[in-house]
Every structure is written in structure tokens, then in C-alpha cells.
Amino acid sequence: MLPDSTEQDVLLRTTVDGFAGGRIEMVQPADGRHRSGLEAALLAASIAPEFDGTVVDLGAGSGAVGLTIAARCPEANAILVDRDGSALRCALAALARPHNADFADRVQIVEIDVNCPETDRIAAGLERCSADAVVANPPFRDLRTNCASPNADRSAAHVLDAPGLEPWIRCSASVLKGGGQLIIIVAADLFVSVVNCLGRRFGRVDAMPVHPRADAPAGRVLVRAIKNSRAGMTLFPPLVLHDRTGSAYLPGVEAMLRGRADLAEVHAAWVSRC
């Protein structure tokens, strides 16, 4: 470290964008690297408007998921968690905007890394057994680090080696109340890794494959799991995003993206848990 180093604030170029059909205003880095989209909208739509507990948005980035839930669920409290301080400063800037004033006082921001020890997470405000729901949209690339798997079977090609998942699941299990729900969206090829990683900490696993078109393989899987449940897994009917031409979103999906519908209204089998 340089002995005479000085602090210097570097201004982050941002844009202000409507999200969820304009229900919230987001402040996002202008470079577009982490701009929010479909995954964030699906996660937010998986929480029912009647949800009146605390939801932790793990890997919140600029806050798309947590802010949308706070806007859609008038009784909910949201905690945005990320290790990326500049993304969280965007979320903070969004909370200061008049457009978001109706729900801004129900949103907290916590800057920590999911990899940090539980004592650090608690000190930062993530009490054990305090949340009713966790929503997570982990950055897929970070999950595929090249650590060797402790289990030879699992390093097979079709069970993607994703040791980066474990801290996300561990942190979720810590912060959730018993019976609380974790909802996580991942690339389809990480699906089996997620289910394995949930281990004994979660049960009643609902898996909903997300297909770009009805005749194409799944690109994502939305997984919901209940802390401490011993129930088994259910493989839900898929959510299809586009018609066969692959252009516009199907009407139900468009309604979710616009913040006008929940997943439970759009998907025949999904039932929201409050």
C-alpha cells in the first residue's frame, strides 16, 4: 500500500430506467454489464402481492428484484444484499428518487459477500432465522469456478461443477426462518447442482423449467425450496417465454415483465407461498 495514498471518488456513469412496467425507477451502470431483465422479473413475480414478511434479495445488484417486490407487495420489507458496492450505490440512488418514495422506507441495503463468515453477515444485519423469503439470481459465471469437486461423481459433465453455489445456499439457509422459502433462478445446466446443493437444509423443492420456445430446451430453471422441509421434489410444467417465431414475449410473460401479473396468475401449476 502506498503510504501517501489518497481516497478518490470516481463518478459512475448511470442511467435511470423504468422497470416492471414503470412501477419502479432503477439506477443502473450505463455500461450495461449488469442490466436487469427477465430473470429479475420472474423472481419478483414469484412472490405474491400478499406477501407481508421480510425478503432478502441475495446478489441484488442495482436492486431490480427487491425493489420490484417492495413496490408490488405493500406489506413486505426487502433487504438488498450484494458484495458490489457500486451496484448498491445505484440501488441507494434509486431509493432516493421521488418515484420510489412509496416503498423506499421498507428497503434496507447490506454490503457483504455471501462467502463471508456467518458472524460477519449477522454483524451486517442478516440475523439468523429472520427472513421469510430469499430470492437469488446468482451470476452464473461465478458459480462455475474451477475448484475441484470433493465428489468425483458430481464433477461429471452433466452435473456441472458449481462449488460457487454452496455459499449462496448456506447463506440462504442461515438467514431464513424455518419454513421460509428460497427462490433461485439458474441456467438450466446448473439445475441438478442446485438440487444437490440444497441438501438436507431444504425440501419441498418445486422446479419450473423456463423454455425460450415450446419446442426448445430449457434455458433457465426457477427453483423454490422450503427450509427444513423433508418433502420431495416436484417437476413443474414449464414456463414458455415466446411463441414459435421467437420474437415477442407471450402475453402472460409480458404481463409479468410489466409488473402486472404474478407467476401464479400466469403459470397453471405455480402457487405462491406467503
Added chain:
Amino acid sequence: MLPDSTEQDVLLRTTVDGFAGGRIEMVQPADGRHRSGLEAALLAASIAPEFDGTVVDLGAGSGAVGLTIAARCPEANAILVDRDGSALRCALAALARPHNADFADRVQIVEIDVNCPETDRIAAGLERCSADAVVANPPFRDLRTNCASPNADRSAAHVLDAPGLEPWIRCSASVLKGGGQLIIIVAADLFVSVVNCLGRRFGRVDAMPVHPRADAPAGRVLVRAIKNSRAGMTLFPPLVLHDRTGSAYLPGVEAMLRGRADLAEVHAAWVSRC
């Protein structure tokens, strides 16, 4: 053992039934315990009519899958494998029927238990690296034996503890040529166990959930995996069996059940491998 025990043949009451729309005649135990149906028809339909290699029907029972493939694929040879001698005697009786004469000489029967050592399997006629395809419809109850899992994570409720699967996968890996395909149908809650069990021996895993209705969870998953492949997993669009009333089969499924269509003709994404 009684020193003066005598052998006694007990006659098995059987019925003769058309299967696959009457393309084959099956001889089945009249008690109906193991009568063939949807799973057998799907497995048979997953093999293309152009298939011209050797297919092993593992857990063949009275032979529905293997006999249907032999009837539908004029260049295929089928080996029916089961540990249940009385079921195999039914298959043998079916092969003797004039209705099945066109393909009977392309069908072999091997009575062994998938749990037996490889040397015994080879002695019985299942040479290593000799088959182009294995089709398997393992009895679900046998897979859920109460052995303790060596891996604590996998004994979680949502990853069904299915140690009974391993001998089926091990036997398939032994008898298949490199690049050969294993096609197995299991209860949906065993899906993750199957994928874990495939391990490093198989890759390019194609998983097709089978839903009774479009709005109901999957009841079965058809899994195809390629020996020695290092490719990842693809989660296919589902196959839906019934319309929303849940009564008759949808036309494409009915055509497969009647032996008039392959899975590749009925399902938008499934491509048969010869």
C-alpha cells in the same frame, strides 16, 4: 434344504394380448402385476425405426419393449434381460407365436440379475461394449430400498435415495459400446438420482419430463445418456399425455401407444439416435 425335495413345475396362468396396436402379441401373467403399458410404449418409441444395432432391454419382464423394438426396427437385434425367470418364459412363449415370427429370430433372452458380477453377465451373453443401445424401465419400488446412502447430501428428501439404481447404470455402462445410448424411464422424483448416478460414465444427458396433463407436475422422466460423452445436460420440453380433461391420450401419444409413431415424430425437440 430338504434332502428329498423334488422339482415341480407350476403352471403360470397367462393371457395373450396385442401390444403396440397389435404389432406384437405378448404373453403376460394373468394376475396383472407386471402388465406393460405407457412406460414400455415410450421406451420402444424412443428408438428410431432405422436403428440397426443391438439393443438390450434391461428389466425386460415379459418383453414389451424389446419385442416392440424388434417388430418396429427390421434391422435391430434385441436382447431381453431379466432376473425373473417366469416373466422371461412368457417372453419365450411370445416368441413362439406365429404372430411374432417375423422378428422372433432377432430376439435373445438372458436370465440374470443386474446385481450379479460382470463376469456372470458376460458368461450369460452380455459381452462388454457389445450393445448400441440399452432401454430400461426399472421397477421403481426396487430402486427405493432402504440402504443408507454413503453421501449424506444425497439422502435429502428431494434427492431420493435410490441405491438400487447403481446396478442398472453400471450394467448399462458395461454392455454398451462407447457412444452407445442408455434410455431409461423413471418416476419424476428419481430424476436427480438418475443424473447423479450416471456419473462420469455417461454424458450428453437428454431429459424429457412426462406430464399427465399440461398443468400437472411431471410423473415420469425419460432420460437418454451417451456412454463416454463429456457433453452436458439438456432439459427437453415435456411430453404431455392427456388433454386437460385427463381422459383420452393426446393423438401423438395414442399413435406411439399404437406403434404408429416414434417419439421423434410426436415430440418437437426429441431427435432419435441410430
